[in-house]
Amino acid sequence: MTETNIQAPDLPTAADVFAAAERLHGQIHRTPLVTSSSLNQLLGAEIHFKCEHLQKVGAFKARGAANAVLQLPPGTEMVATHSSGNHGAALAWAAAQQGIRCTVVMPENAPAAKKTAVAAYGAEILYCAPTLAARESTLAELVAKTGAHVVPPFDDARIIAGQGTVAQEIVGQCRELGFSPDLVVAPVGGGGLLAGVALAMSALAPDVRVLGAEPAGADDAQRSFRSGTRVTEQVPETIADGLRTTLGVRNFAVIRERVSDIVTVSETGILTALELLWRRTKQLVEPSAAVGLAAVMEHSARFRNKRVVVVLSGGNMDFAAVAGLLADR
Amino acid sequence: MTETNIQAPDLPTAADVFAAAERLHGQIHRTPLVTSSSLNQLLGAEIHFKCEHLQKVGAFKARGAANAVLQLPPGTEMVATHSSGNHGAALAWAAAQQGIRCTVVMPENAPAAKKTAVAAYGAEILYCAPTLAARESTLAELVAKTGAHVVPPFDDARIIAGQGTVAQEIVGQCRELGFSPDLVVAPVGGGGLLAGVALAMSALAPDVRVLGAEPAGADDAQRSFRSGTRVTEQVPETIADGLRTTLGVRNFAVIRERVSDIVTVSETGILTALELLWRRTKQLVEPSAAVGLAAVMEHSARFRNKRVVVVLSGGNMDFAAVAGLLADR
Numbered sequence: 258m259t260e261t262n263i264q265a266p267d268l269p270t271a272a273d274v275f276a277a278a279e280r281l282h283g284q285i286h287r288t289p290l291v292t293s294s295s296l297n298q299l300l301g302a303e304i305h306f307k308c309e310h311l312q313k314v315g316a317f318k319a320r321g322a323a324n325a326v327l328q329l330p331p332g333t334e335m336v337a338t339h340s341s342g343n344h345g346a347a348l349a350w351a352a353a354q355q356g357i358r359c360t361v362v363m364p365e366n367a368p369a370a371k372k373t374a375v376a377a378y379g380a381e382i383l384y385c386a387p388t389l390a391a392r393e394s395t396l397a398e399l400v401a402k403t404g405a406h407v408v409p410p411f412d413d414a415r416i417i418a419g420q421g422t423v424a425q426e427i428v429g430q431c432r433e434l435g436f437s438p439d440l441v442v443a444p445v446g447g448g449g450l451l452a453g454v455a456l457a458m459s460a461l462a463p464d465v466r467v468l469g470a471e472p473a474g475a476d477d478a479q480r481s482f483r484s485g486t487r488v489t490e491q492v493p494e495t496i497a498d499g500l501r502t503t504l505g506v507r508n509f510a511v512i513r514e515r516v517s518d519i520v521t522v523s524e525t526g527i528l529t530a531l532e533l534l535w536r537r538t539k540q541l542v543e544p545s546a547a548v549g550l551a552a553v554m555e556h557s558a559r560f561r562n563k564r565v566v567v568v569l570s571g572g573n574m575d576f577a578a579v580a581g582l583l584a585d586r
Numbered sequence: 587m588t589e590t591n592i593q594a595p596d597l598p599t600a601a602d603v604f605a606a607a608e609r610l611h612g613q614i615h616r617t618p619l620v621t622s623s624s625l626n627q628l629l630g631a632e633i634h635f636k637c638e639h640l641q642k643v644g645a646f647k648a649r650g651a652a653n654a655v656l657q658l659p660p661g662t663e664m665v666a667t668h669s670s671g672n673h674g675a676a677l678a679w680a681a682a683q684q685g686i687r688c689t690v691v692m693p694e695n696a697p698a699a700k701k702t703a704v705a706a707y708g709a710e711i712l713y714c715a716p717t718l719a720a721r722e723s724t725l726a727e728l729v730a731k732t733g734a735h736v737v738p739p740f741d742d743a744r745i746i747a748g749q750g751t752v753a754q755e756i757v758g759q760c761r762e763l764g765f766s767p768d769l770v771v772a773p774v775g776g777g778g779l780l781a782g783v784a785l786a787m788s789a790l791a792p793d794v795r796v797l798g799a800e801p802a803g804a805d806d807a808q809r810s811f812r813s814g815t816r817v818t819e820q821v822p823e824t825i826a827d828g829l830r831t832t833l834g835v836r837n838f839a840v841i842r843e844r845v846s847d848i849v850t851v852s853e854t855g856i857l858t859a860l861e862l863l864w865r866r867t868k869q870l871v872e873p874s875a876a877v878g879l880a881a882v883m884e885h886s887a888r889f890r891n892k893r894v895v896v897v898l899s900g901g902n903m904d905f906a907a908v909a910g911l912l913a914d915r
Contacts, residue, residue: 289618291640310868311620311867311868315868535870535905538640539639539640539644539869539870539871539901540868540869540870541864541868541869541870542868572868575913576864576909576912576913577909577910577912577913578913579909580905580906580908580909580910581906581909581910583905583906584904584905584906584907
């Protein structure tokens with residue numbers, strides 16, 4: 258831990274994940290595991306997909322956001338964040354559930370579907386220029402003016418613990434099905450999901466290998482993991498828009514300790530996996546959610562004859578644009 | 587029954603549905619029911635979607651085809667049919683499961699995805715000109731030459747009984763969830779699904795109303811139902827390609843006796859329902875499968891505050907073309 262000084266005082270523990278699961282009971286869906294016999298045959302492995310695209314707001318992000326909102330300091334009247342993706346909608350939803358006001362700072366050029374989702378959950382949108390600097394300064398101004406409590410998208414102990422509840426469910430569901438998985442694969446962007454999953458698995462099923470999967474065009478997590486030093490700058494180039502962020506400080510601290518490895522996948526591999534998921538499982542997942550299956554396909558030797566749980570992280574996208582990409586190949 | 591002389595000797599009975607369910611046990615999936623709280627709120631009704639797009643071959647057609655193949659006369663070595671849709675793939679799959687050869691007569695202009703599916707299940711494809719006459723004469727020649735046993739797509743007692751197993755599952759699943767539905771809605775093309783569902787429901791839950799739903803642009807079933815005389819000619823104009831066929835003789839005989847009503851929906855309604863299904867349930871259903879939800883939306887007074895099961899019939903399509911239609915609206 259010496260190189261990067263990441264032993265922050267507020268790193269989440271496995272106990273935080275279990276507490277989150279109690280807190281979230283009845284607030285979120287216990288999403289199903291699905292399998293496809295034709296995919297299993299094709300891949301020579303037994304794959305169970307954890308369907309977080311069927312979660313509230315269509316992404317695992319609902320877990321972390323709700324876990325944070327349910328632990329706000331007493332008297333908090335308003336939360337805020339900046340987001341161009343699923344976290345904004347998740348926080349808007351979680352705040353609305355508790356009757357708390359929410360403002361999401363969004364770049365003017367955010368996808369229309371994301372703006373619609375945030376507004377539909379009753380949050381206010383504050384537009385800013387499409388740069389990270391503008392987002393942060395706009396959010397800071399808002400906080401100074403309103404005293405809103407900021408809920409960050411991934412670099413936050415409550416968020417990591419909330420996302421980890423996915424893994425607690427996976428362990429229980431596999432037990433009900435009468436098996437223990439050999440590996441669990443989760444996509445990694447900012448690292449909220451992967452850190453949470455690794456934290457829960459290390460406590461509940463330490464023999465299960467946890468693998469992160471990310472696009473080769475946004476491989477900061479693999480470079481951070483392998484070098485031991487968190488990479489903070491990259492120019493991401495990938496269709497997996499949910500995975501363009503760089504790894505958070507707390508996320509890296511958990512991941513480097515508890516994840517077995519991080520593998521990268523090609524853009525072609527992501528599209529191939531996405532098309533297989535659509536065709537074989539009929540589940541409308543977004544490109545970021547296909548990165549786990551792409552990893553199984555592009556690193557097949559690691560998965561052959563194994564029992565694997567792959568987390569499908571979300572299902573929000575511009576359908577026509579994504580379907581067009583698949584058709585144009 | 588006097589007007590149309592439809593009391594054919596081989597009409598299926600409810601007992602045939604129950605026998606089919608026994609026969610199909612372990613061969614097909616017991617597909618899940620899914621709900622969406624946001625859709626329920628939007629529609630003012632409690633909708634449970636029966637997910638036949640998650641059935642083997644991606645459509646309820648696997649049920650009827652397997653039921654027919656499992657009852658072939660002893661010594662049958664080969665089956666055949668003509669199809670440009672899901673029945674061809676379903677028969678190819680069912681035959682392959684039993685090690686029986688299968689030939690599907692397909693029009694040359696059939697969608698590439700359908701040809702690929704039939705071939706992938708190991709059936710032979712015999713191409714013909716894209717007319718009904720050419721399909722029938724090509725099939726007749728094949729039968730004369732090979733002695734193949736023909737399994738028709740819907741006008742067949744074994745097929746109707748097989749499709750009816752959907753309803754037997756629905757009754758059991760609703761009971762497990764602790765309720766009895768007020769209505770069950772199924773799309774109607776040739777009428778295999780609707781007739782089978784009505785047959786099973788009339789025996790298992792006679793108080794439940796069974797409604798057929800069809801595109802206004804292919805409304806032969808409603809006209810047949812309301813006039814009492816089977817309409818045999820129409821020029822269908824609808825995106826719901828699975829519902830362009832006209833009602834079969836046996837299908838009409840069952841439907842006129844046991845279905846509560848048949849309603850029609852607009853093309854705009856089908857696309858609106860399709861987009862809601864994709865966005866809210868993340869289930870990749872084909873346009874024909876959206877007709878039931880379109881009926882709930884366009885005939886909302888019939889469904890308000892009711893518990894409704896809507897059958898999602900299949901999920902096979904050209905994704906890019908369909909997504910493009912949604913985007914172009």
